[in-house]
Every structure is written in structure tokens, then in C-alpha cells.
Amino acid sequence: MRHKHMAQRADRSRQALRYGWMALCLLWAAGPLYLPAYYLTIANHIGMVALVALGLVLMTGVAGLTSFGQAAFVGLGAYVSAVLTTTYSLSPWLGLLAVVVVTISVAFALGAITLRLSGHYLPLGTIAWGLSLYFLFGNLEILGGHTGLSSIPPIEVFGYGLKSAASIYYLIWVVLFLAIVLSDNLLQAREGRAIRALKGGVIVAESMGVNTARSKMIVFFLAALYAGISGWIYAHYQRFVNPSPFSLHIGIEYLFMAVLGGATQVWGALLGAGLVTLLKEWLQDLLPRLLGSSGNFETIVFGLF
């Protein structure tokens, strides 16, 4: 009798969970209908930023590799597509292909050098290439220097340009959702176990037969790719790029998001991105004199450790 009773209860709670998910999906899908324009923009921003933070959750939280330079990969994605679609007037989708190829190759080159760094040398190395890429964006003639590139075409789906905040909302969140599911599956799989083993130090993982160099590279690729795609969406959504959103400070912010969200949970990326973005908005309202990031991070980071 008890068994039957428990089975019924489990059944019911599973059903409740399913309904909960469905309600959440509906709530999400109807977002552009009820969200005011301002909040829709913020939701879009959170989605784009969460994609980068997701890569960092994999790298820092799961694999234990700290990167301060992730904003540079976002910039790479944004600029590659921006140049291809403005100067060479290619389709943004070809731009996406180029973004994937370029971010992976740059990640390969940077990873080959910096991932071999151990301990605190790795984050220092990421600061170095993060800064270098940022200054490169600001100084290359073809990228428009510090003024940047404008009149970037929007992404087109079946001949329909995703110009409005509402239309790009779906693209951003579908991409983010796919990335979260992909990352979650990866972490459950054999390769994911190898990646999770990295955090406890290289020696244990190596002695269990994990090719740690390869595992580090995979997670670095994935993080760079997420950042690049986020940059790609950003460029075609804002229709304008300049170097300032790809600076070291923003890279640090991405890291805070990953750390804030719990760092070991893929959904934590969303939480961290949401919290930091909202906090920033709120602070910018509250303290108009304090531009950008300010005081409160300190206490939050302290609370964490």
C-alpha cells in the first residue's frame, strides 16, 4: 500500500514539474508580448551575456581554468562578422561560419600557449592576451579604430530581418538554451567526466588516463565559441561595434557572473548574468555618477568565498 501511495505521489510531483516547465516555456515564449521594451532589451542583454558566462562556468567552475580575457573572444566574434558583412557585404550567416572558424583558430593558438601555464600564471596570461586583443581592436584600421564599425546588417531568417528586440529575443534565448543543454550533456558524458576531473589537479586525472591537455583544449574551445557567437549576435543586434564592450573590465565582469552564479552549475551562468546585469542597471540608476561597475562587487565576491 505504501509503495502504491509513494508511486502516486512521485507521479503527481513529476506531473507538477512538467506543468511547471510548460508554464515557464510559455512565459518565456510570450515574453515579447508582455515585457516593456526596456525590460526586453535587458532580457536580450542577459541572454547574450549568459552565453559568455556559460563558457566561463565550464572553464572556471567545472575545469578550474580561470580566464579574465573572455571579452576579447566576444570582440573577436563581433568584429569578424562586422567586417565581413560591412566591408565585404557578405551574409551574416557566412559571418557566423567565419566567426566559428576564426574563434576556434585563435583559441587554438592562444590555448596552445596559455593552457600550459599552471596555477596563477594562467589567469595572468589571459589578462595579457585579453588586453592585447582589446588594443588591437582599437588600433587596426580595418576595424575602424576606436570609433568602430557601423551600419552592420541584421541577421536574416527566411528573408525576415531580425531587427527588433522582440525578434532577436527568440534567437538569443534559443541559442542560449541549446548551449546550456549541450554543455549539460557534455558534462554528463565521458569527456565531461574527464573535464570535471581537471579541477582536482592534473596528476590524478592523468593517472586515470585522461589526456588533460586535450580536455583543457576542448573546454577552452567551447568557451571561446560561446563567446564568439555571443559577439556575433551582439554585433548584428546593436548594428554597431566599437572596442569598449570588449575590454578587460568587461572580461572581469563575465568572470564575476560565472563565479556569482555558483560556477559549477550550467544554469548558474544564467543566474549570474541576470544578477550582474540587473545590479548594474540598478546601480546605474541609483548612482549616475558611478559609471559602469562599482562598489558592490566587493562585498558580493567576499560573501562567496
Added chain:
Amino acid sequence: MNLDIVLLLAQDGLTNGAIYALLALALVMVFAVTRVIFVPQGEFVAFGALTLASFQSNKLPGTLWLLLLAGIICFLMDWRYQQGLGKGMARRLRWSLMWQVMFPLGLALLVFFLHSSPLGLAKLPLWVQMLLALLVVVPLGPMIYRLAFQPMAQAPILVLLIVSVAVHLVLVGIGLVFFGAEGSRTPPFSEGGLALGSVPVQAQTLWVLGTSLLFMIALGLFFERSLFGKALRATAVNQTGARLMGIAPAFAGRLVFVLAALMGTYSGMLIGPITTIYYDTGLLIGLKGFVGAIIAGLASYPLAVGGALLVGLLEAYSSFWASSFKEVIVFALIIPVLLWRSVRHQDLDDEA
């Protein structure tokens, strides 16, 4: 490119390099004693220069408020911490009250008095202004240690690094509030200069090279000869061992932060007449010192000086050949160095 330009660039590079060297030394020192990678070092450069600039225009610098506030918070932390520790701690608490509350208060009163006196702050001789600026900014160093790093002194390097970055962000934000977005220059220590063959040498260049050399010698003597210097070295070698010999890690931490803040602030006054300093300039200057320190593996003092001079020279020459890429070149330099460092140290298991 003729010899004159080579010499001029070398002079430029050595001047900046000497300033980076001071910062690099401070970074190595702080890292050795506390394992903190002190990213906010650059903020002391900016605060030093900008506080002096405030005095120049007869304004009360915001850093004075920061000092008062941080001092009170530090004292409250000390007070809370020592409540459970019995009566023997009363002396230490008095000391804490004196240095962290009374001293800033007295200093603030003095600055107020000078500010409202008919003479004004701006008319004071430069060295008095510099001394005042040092007194205002330098105590912030140990206070930052007390607030941010002492409570988590045993945390892994990586956590300390992240906290350090957080402190940096906070200080930059505070800098923006206090000093605004526009930059300032401070006057050179003395006007004029001399001619070295056909190359003119600014007086400030001589000041930079001379005083930073003096600073380094003094630092060397401090570490070799004085009891405090030896205590710091002992802590750097082995914290537990030093503790058994009666050197409190917290004391060593505060002392080394005093030194680091002193070197940072003074560097700010050195570089103030050479480049315009903004509230956020500190990071870049600090990071260049950092590249020098990294070349030395955050361990060797002479190598850190050499590395910083190399950075200065590289920057000067690359600004001649490829001026817009000078930052790219300087920061890209760090990567092969880091690689070489980490290949040479084949210790696998120092993941934080």
C-alpha cells in the same frame, strides 16, 4: 633613425622603466609576503598624482574622506576581532585607534586648516604638498590589506587574485567619483634640465632616475639590515616558521602594504609631470610594472627591475615604430615569458 633619436627614446624608456621598476618591486614584495597579486597597485599611482593635483588647485582631495572612512571601518573590525581575546590586547587596540582614527582625523584637520587659511593649499611649497599627499594616500595601503586580504589570508592564490581584481574595480569607481573623468598633470619637481651632448635631458628625468635608484638602495638596505626587513623576508620564505619566531603574518602584511602603497604613490608623483593621469590610468601603468614583475617570476628583485626597464625601453621604441600598437606589443611580450616560466617550473600540482 639617428643616434639622437635612439638616445632620446632610450631616455624615455629608462624614465618610464624606472617607474615601472618601482611598481614591479612593490608587486614582487607584496606577492612574496602575502601571496596577493596586487592588481590595485596602479590605483595608488593614480591616487598619488591626482591627490597632489587636487592640492595644486587648492581642492580637498576625495582620498581624504576615503582615508577617514576606511580608518574607522578598520578600527571597528579590529575592535570586534579583539573583543574576545582578553585584556592583553588593549594596547594593540589603542594603537589601532591612534593610527586608523586619530591620525586621519588629525591629518584631515590639518588639511582643512591649510585649505581655509589665507595662503591656501596651492601656495604651499611642492615638497610639503607631496608630503601631505603621501600622508593621505599611503595609509590606505595597510587599510586595504586589513579590509580585503587579512580576513582571507589563507585562501588560495587564485581567490586572492580575484579579490584583488575586485578591490581594483572598487578603487577605480571611487577614483571616478572623487576626481572626475578629466585628467590632471602635476608640476615637475624642478624646472630646467641639462644637455647631454645634443640630447636635452629634462630635470624630471633626473629626478625619476635618481630617486628611484635611491629608493631601490634604501629598500635593499631595509631588507638586508633592519629588523623589520628581515621579518618580512622571513615571512616570505616561510610564513609558519616566521610565525613561530614571533612575526605575526598580519603585521607583515600591513607593513608590506605600507611599502607598496608608498612606492605606488611616489611613482604617481614621479610620472604625473610626464603623462596626464586619469582616474583609470593606474591599471595600465601598474600592469606594465606587472609585466616586469612577471618576467622575474614574481620572485627576484633585480630581475624585476631589469624586466621593468625592458618594458619601458620596448614601449619607447615601439611607440616610435608602431605607435598605435605599443600596448599590444608590451602586453604580448608577457605571453612567451609566462610560457617560459611555466615550462621551466614543471610543478604540476599547484592548481589553486
